[in-house]
Amino acid sequence: MKQFIFTGVLGIALLASCNHSSSESHAHAQDEAHAPHGGANEIVLHPHQAQAAGVEVSTIQTDTFRQVIPTGGQILAAQGDERTAVATVSGVVSFAGKQVVEGMPVSAGSSLFILSSKHMADGDPVEKARIDYETARKEYERMQALVADRIVSRKAFEQARQAYEQARISYEALSGGQSGQGQTVTAPIGGHIKTLLVKEGDYVQVGQPLATITRGEKLYLRAHVSEKYYADLPRIASANFGTPYDNKMYSLEQLDGHLLSYGKASGAESGYRVPVTFEFNAPKEGGIVPGAYVEVYLLGAPREGIIALPHAALTEEQGAYFVYRQLDEECYEKQPVELGADDGLRVEIRSGVQAGDRIVTRGAYQVKLAGATSAIPPHTHEH
Secondary structure (H helix, E strand, C coil), rough: CCCCCCCCCCCCCCCCCCCCCCCCCCHHHCCCCCCCCCCEEEECCHHHHHHCCEEEEEECCEEEEEEEEEEEEEEECCCEEEEEECCCEEEEEEECCCCCCCCCCCCCHHHHHHECCCCCCCCCCCHHHHHHHHHHEEEEEHHHHHHHCCCCCCCHHHHHHHHHHHHHHHHHHHHHEEEECCEEEEECCCCCCCCEEECCCEEEECCCCCEEECCCEEEEEEEEEEEEEEHHHHCCCEEEEEEECCCEEEEEECCCCEEEECCCCCCCCHCCEEEEEEEEEEECCCCCCCEEEHHHHHEEEEEEEEEEEEEHCCCCEECCCEEECCCCEEEEEEEEHHHHHHHEEEEEEECCCCCCCCEEEEHHHHHHHHHCCCCCCCCCHHH
16 A cells, blocks of 8 residues: 655645646736746645635736835824823822822823821921911901001002912812822823822922823824935825834824924934924724834835835745746746835835736745645655
């Protein structure tokens, strides 16, 4: 009994020459410059195997492709989308809840910190403000009864009223957040805590930042462009950027992004780079971290009649790049290409692909593996 064993890669590949005589439709699909059918460069991948491997094929047409300026940049929180909770009195910090940690969601007006001034040398600021208020109120009411009889001057009465109003405003501002434990500091906006600037037990002064809260709805992309591209900046309209922590590429056009401004000067302090700033909507599912440094592709003037392919269509071997052209329903051909500009999502193809070619735009690696498969000579076992 003989057993014939054939080994394939990923269980989907079969290397063989294609039988093209069964269909006349193959001839008109290929340009005369393409390799003839049935050559050693051809790969057989049956339709059901291609589908199982996630292979997708598209008919390529010329399209608009923009001038690209590759550079680096940073994601920043948009102005107005971020607020800071500050200490309203001096005191020792304790958390209003069980814990306050970075990343936790908060709602506007929710309690974050309690500042206690008990047993401090300066005393409780709220109690001091109450005493000042009561004293100023009594003096104001006393003068109010005397000014009509001209026992006190109008000027002295106005000074007393001014002192009373100031004491009242100060006391009302402090007493609004007062509790039995101390002064409560609340979240100025809803969102999540971006940065926690204190820990329990810290002593803080009035106005000291305690935490930064961000809504996460709007973000800035700030690109840092070499000054040699300064003349091209007026034509910049959009950008694509990639995050290093998940290798995902984003398009500002898909995030409703728009250009805010670009710098009008550069210098040594900026590394001779000009800032270009965009605003965009943060994805609802998250994934973009404010503060992260990103790879940026600035998009400038449009260029018509360009053939461009997604990154997934390309494979690389020793510095050379290839795509896979579909010859018929189950046959593919490996095709070297020359690359041009890269906008992060698509790559300009200068040569190797023509309009009308059917190119593998997804699953090219699986087709490459199929092409790398070689038939192992049959191994027999005699019984």
